[in-house]
Amino acid sequence: MSGDWSSGPGDHYPEHRHDYDKVLVATSGSITFRLPERDGSVELGAGDQLDLPAGTLHGADVGASGVACSETHLRRGTLTEVRLHVGGIEASETAVRQVA
Numbered sequence: 001m002s003g004d005w006s007s008g009p010g011d012h013y014p015e016h017r018h019d020y021d022k023v024l025v026a027t028s029g030s031i032t033f034r035l036p037e038r039d040g041s042v043e044l045g046a047g048d049q050l051d052l053p054a055g056t057l058h059g060a061d062v063g064a065s066g067v068a069c070s071e072t073h074l075r076r077g078t079l080t081e082v083r084l085h086v087g088g089i090e091a092s093e094t095a096v097r098q099v100a
Contacts, residue, residue, distance in 0.1 A: 006068040007031070015059040021074040022052045030063030035082065042084050044069075049085035056082060 004027070015036060026044040033050060034041045037057045044050055044067075052058060054076040 011062040029067035051083040
C-alpha cells in the first residue's frame with residue numbers, strides 16, 4: 001500500500017505499533033517521530049525519509065507549518081532496522097537515538 005497524507009500544525013499522534021514495515025518520506029513541512037524504545041526522536045523535513053520495521057513503537061508531533069508525507073507499507077520483515085535518510089543520505093541508528 002502507498003499513499004500521501006498531510007496533517008495540520010501541532011497535530012499529535014500517540015505511540016503505537018504497526019504489523020507492517022513502513023517507509024515514510026516528508027514532502028513538505030516537518031514532523032518529529034518519538035522512538036521511546038530507542039530513547040530518542042527524529043525530526044523529518046522535506047526530503048527526509050524514515051524506515052520503520054514492523055513492531056517499532058513510535059508516535060509523532062507535527063511541526064508549526066504542518067506536514068505532508070508519502071508513505072509506503074511493506075511486508076513485515078522487509079526492513080531490518082530503523083533508518084533515517086536525511087537529504088537522501090542514510091544516517092546511523094546512533095543518530096536516530098541522539099536526535100532529540
